[in-house]
Amino acid sequence: MLELSSVAHGDHEMNQQRREFLRKAGLGALAGLGAAAGLFPAFALEKTDLSVFSDKPEPGKVRWGMLVNTRKCREGCTTCITACHHTHNVPDFGSSKSEVKWIWKSPYDKAFPTSSRQFQSEEVLNRKVLTLCNHCAEPPCTRACPTEATFKRWDGIVSMDYHRCIGCRFCMAACPYGSRSFNWQDPRPGVRELSSTYPTRERGVVEKCNFCSERLVKGELPACVATCPEEALSFGDLNDPKSAIRTMLQSNETMQRKPELGTLPSVFYII
């Protein structure tokens, strides 16, 4: 009995010693952490790898852009819209509620709602402006997408991976230009003549202009640029200072849509 209690007592003592040891070891580790953090500040604060944020326009990297000359664009002409929507099997159900659009014409005050309209000429104010996805250098839609279904490509095109879209429409809420449309119903019945060069979409998927990336791969210009009868649309690499679009941007006064948002649109307008 006596022996037993003494053993128990010994155990208790050992436990105490172990606790003490662990406590001191823990303090030592903490002290080490503190000392290390003080000696090497980079160790305590994780350094941001800036090379990850390389989406800004970069020289040497392609950044496709478009210049729309609203002076040349003829009123009532919808050649580019028809060509684009046919090429990409964009449905038309004839109602604005289920409208799907890649490229369309907006009134001047809707396209440039924040630009000054004081003493602006009537002719300009009544102009219809060709609008499409701006393929922003800082796209808000790609940040809103929870599945990375929409993303910025290596060549500056804000692309959609329809396979991955879950139809949450966060991107539609994020886009300040209304460039994205949702397929509320199966789009197939709304496509008059199916084009075999591009797939259709399915119900519950968001779609938008893709700058004709499927044509660029083949070395062709986007369908809207290629079909415009007035040659009002120019297309090229914004990062190449010698490209035609850059020389036109140099020699003309141009505008972007809602530039104050900092999205850096790649579509420019001559007013």
Next chain:
Amino acid sequence: MSKHIQTLVAVLVGLVVFAGAALFMLGAHHNVRTATAAPASSAIVASPAKAVPIDSTKCIAPTEYMKAHHMQVLDQWRFDSVRKGTRTFVTPDGRHFDKSLNTCLGCHASNPMFCFMCHDYANVKPTCWSCHLSPMETTK
């Protein structure tokens, strides 16, 4: 006196444990960085592929392989062409193909039932044709 030595030993052990953990994490962090750096740089280098003439005399891989693995091939092609932009597929014997479902259908659509026969038999229902035009629709 011995109490002080004990304390010193405990603190030293703690320090050693801390140093070990710190070194381990540094190593892990370093590994992660090198692992992510490679694909990022290759994505930048990747340039838009030029149009590739379809060499349609022979399939990209032996029939037996394609029977078992066409879904993996298509999945990889989809990832490469849609997301990475590397559209050219080179077979081991040096033939070039555009990574596109249309490349496959360029030959296999000659039999409009090519995909359906097998998928019906195996009772698999891939969703390709809810967007892509199936050979049943294009050869109507």
